[in-house]
Amino acid sequence: MCGIVGLHLRNPALAPRLGELLTGMLCEMQDRGADSAGIAVYGDPRWSPAGHVTVSFVPDASCVELTSGLAAEAVAGALATAYGADVAVVDAGPTLVAHVPGGDAELDRLRGAVKEAFPEALVAGFGADVAVLKGVGHPRDLAEAYGLPAAQGWQGVGHTRMATESAVTPGGCHPYAVGPDQCLVHNGSFSNHASIRRDLVAAGAEFDSMNDTEVGARFVADRLAAGYTVETALKELLTTFDGFYTLLVADGDSFAVVRDAIACKPAVIAEHDDWVAMASEYRALVGLPGIAEARIYEPEPERIYAWTR
Template sequence: MCGIIGLHLRNPDLHPHLGGLLTGMLCEMANRGSDSAGVAVYGDPTWSPADTACVSVLESTPDLEAAVTAELGCAVSVSDLGDTRLVTADATAEALRDAVAAADPTALIAGFGYDVAVLKGVGHPRALADSWGLANAQGWQGVGHTRMATESAVNAAGAHPYAVGQDQCLVHNGSFANHATIRRELRAAGVHFDSENDTEVGARFVADQLAGGRDVETALKELCATFDGFYTLLVSNRDSFAVVRDAIACKPAVIAETADWVAMASEYRALSGLPGVERARIWEPEPEVVYAWSR
């Protein structure tokens, strides 16, 4: 099962309402996966302030703020949001990520960049959304996932999104059949992994493609040519939002588009509360066709 949602806002007047819209979408997908959930929110002024680096951290030491401050050599702020802690600082995203890793080598970095905050947790999606205060979030884009675990343990680390590149994330409904082979190939090329989860392989593959200079459409076409299995994927970064399904397209997905927004979900009911949806163009994405939008 598992449920995917994504919302890309074209109309700036809707930016203050991003969190409320995402909350409704996420909760509609709760019965597709109620053991854990996660979201990636782009542009919230509290979680990822403008011109400030933000790192999302799981399983971190209680004195993380002091440890990262000492490592980085400048002031650091840490916000606790359930299983996730958001670390922000006036630094480069890479420097802050590296300082967190050095300050607490056992911590798991769940996302990093300048615009994205990644929140993950174990429990029912509605309870998690309430605990995060998701309804109050703002921004121009959000991605979410409700998980029914099949490939790895039920913990916050195994929840989606998988955000392994700067301001990038991926959510996945389905299963990659040849993930072990691709993981070995990526490891041999020097790519680091945090888990044995098949979704992380897809995320690392896409991040590696983007780091090599490919755009998201080319990266996802290469993924379709390389990965076997059944999947619907949503990949986002600070400027783009893209959806692709496997060649058989057995995992459900629906896309809706208006002048004000683009949205996708595993089922239409997650889109039914969006403003102006009655006027939207609505369709089911075709197999192995990459649908992408840019800011």
């Protein structure tokens, strides 16, 4: 079944409340999936400070605990050895968030250092603006373990999972964030994911799970790397993927929603002068400030709804 939530802030004055609002939204969707939960947060100054690049990772991809079991100081030391300079590490429950000053070159070095120091690690997300936190367990427990209520920023995307396509591990948990500052969450099932996976592997893609959602995420990332916008990438996804699905896709500047032609997977959008929000069910939106004044509607089949920062 699964539950999706997303919040894109238009009013910067709400940035200090992003994590609080996302926590309420995510926990309202716990009945739709209590196997695992994940969240992508854009712009938090602790996880992804300005002028830094960030890699979010679970040191052991098989971890099913609410903590990594590792001290952040020890992890920072191991990463500094592999990276060749100091690395800051923030403990976010089962996920650790490492960041260093710099740009794309340093981001590639830091991702390499994570894999060198922790060969069994799952890289959950990376970029200049995003922290991606993944874990196995009840969404409310995970939100607390992440420290989500205290998060700040301009945008967040979350997911509660009821596993149908792959194992209940961090690797099967959404969001899938396989390109820089990109993430995708999905409610539904892609019926032709195996053939698309083969094409992507033949083109050089590497996968972390057998989850059908990861195929969609890597397809979108491939198109974005080729110069597509989020909207044009999703238009091609609509013509390539079969199945039933509602998708929420985000990057550092945009936030987009799309449903398949049948649109049997639930979705609701609310637009307010201060924010745009999306969820699988309206109850996830009722705690947002000004919800009574928001324009609320169900997204139409095969129509792409997108907002830019």
